[in-house]
Amino acid sequence: MHQRNRQIAFAKRPEGIPDASAFVQREAAMPTIGDGELLCRTLVLSIDPYLRLKMHDRRSYTPPLRIGELISGRGVAEVVESRDPGYRVGDIVVISGGWQDFAAIKSSNAKRIEPGTSLGAWLGPLGTTGATAYVGLLEIGKPRAGETLVVSGAAGAVGSLVGQIGKIFGCRVVGIAGSEEKCRTVLEEFGFDACVSYRDRDFGEQLRQVCKDGCGVYFDNVGGSVSFEVAKHFNDFARIVVCGLISQYSGQQPTHPTALDEYLRLILMRRLTVRGFIVSDIAADYPAFESDMRRWLEEGRIRFKEHAYRGFDNIVPAFLGMLAGENTGKTLVYVAEQVAAHSRNPPA
């Protein structure tokens, strides 16, 4: 049994774009478990943009991190000790264990996953990331066949899934991403109908070219000036899914001085619905999510791409890289190899 429990804790609130000094690595005592608990060894960590929100000292949908607090996050882990008769050593579970080697978890908060699926997929399409794409698009976006669905952050973990689900529902899908290389992946691997880079000087004109029938659904992961450009193409009765605003999370400059009044004008004139959500608000209303997504993965209608890092020391770089837009697909960190052999697919 390992006796070393490395942790990454919150060191200081960053101003603007964070760097590594926001975090501190430390060693903590091995957790001990009581009845009904599991000792879990982290195998893979999910790296998510919302963590940046928790680094602010202001109200958000998630409580702020306290200085010195363990960084929270979801991961796939292996049970190394069990005090619940329903779990065996070697079981593979999805938990919210945070950025550490070992976590003590109530078994009721663990989700056991079956052997034979890729570990990373349980943090991607079959996890919170996939549920976010699925429920946000279906509940708020209400996509209809033939409509144009525009997705910002199209190469990202959520956006790449949203576009693929939109294709399944018959939409014409337009992505917005941060480079030509990402756009190529969005087209070739994720099967979008079009993709434009917001970093191109003529982004607005390119977007107009690919939104000739207007935009019926906008799934927004980024906010800021990109979203204001998309707003020009909203059709009457368009639905705007406000899922993320990653361009704004570090307190960047405002988009446009007259933009709020103009945006409200569009909401009224085009009778838009703009709704923010987090997946936990509505996931319970979509019990078919997991079975739908597994079927789509098996049928090859959803492709999952990992942006994988290896090793505990790469957790912070993975997070900073994701904020800088370096990832294509889901950012994951493979922290340790499994000891037991319940799952077949090792990390790619």
Place this chain on the structure above:
Amino acid sequence: MHQRNRQIAFAKRPEGIPDASAFVQREAAMPTIGDGELLCRTLVLSIDPYLRLKMHDRRSYTPPLRIGELISGRGVAEVVESRDPGYRVGDIVVISGGWQDFAAIKSSNAKRIEPGTSLGAWLGPLGTTGATAYVGLLEIGKPRAGETLVVSGAAGAVGSLVGQIGKIFGCRVVGIAGSEEKCRTVLEEFGFDACVSYRDRDFGEQLRQVCKDGCGVYFDNVGGSVSFEVAKHFNDFARIVVCGLISQYSGQQPTHPTALDEYLRLILMRRLTVRGFIVSDIAADYPAFESDMRRWLEEGRIRFKEHAYRGFDNIVPAFLGMLAGENTGKTLVYVAEQVAAHSRNPPA
């Protein structure tokens, strides 16, 4: 039979706040009617803010007026000649006849109203104004008992009804209006729980005092900086009904330079739903509107206040006065007296 048909037409597009020069009065030939049509004499005209939108040369939910075009609008009229056997001379109808003495109307576009109700009420609570308040609040606002409903333009035609319907549904209702006198009317006649004047220097602080439990539903008739102030109090899952933006219709200065990004941040963090609508989009889904509203009026649970002008020459002043916020309740112009005696209630 009158042979004179006065009309008010659109003379020129105003920049900023309109004045009388935007309009021109003229005399037109008496309309003639064909089979299935009615010749209607205007009795009462409904004066509505959305007309200001039609004076712009830009896309809105309603087509722009052309220069020289008759000003459109709803009214109550008396049938003076009928070529539909289902209608008699003397019938009272609600029509979209525009700003003129006489209009030729297809009978299928006329709604006959019963004797015994006030003519003005058919342009207020029982007309498009009432339907706007009712369907906007129920469909988008989804008010729940005990929630705080904030209504801007609370002394106006729609806002005064929204607050009263909110009370029927058990909300605590906070109004925002443009003077202390209006606030008094909102409290005493319309029965709101609180009302604050946005013209007061400490409006923000007053609003905070009356929104201590936050705002669950915001019914917005005005937009601009007032709405940004309300946004500070939105609760999680608040619904924002974007019904009107009268503060912006004449192209006023932008609200706040950083406001769009901040507003989108609130939409996400508090999981807001912001939706624009016009009544014709959704009225068909609410067949109970007229019977509900009639019952509420009979029971005295809804009180209707008219801001009445008299005479054709006061149509333009009534409109300009409404844009300047002079009205409390529904702005109407009584253009002519009825000849036939189907309805009992003369204008108050």
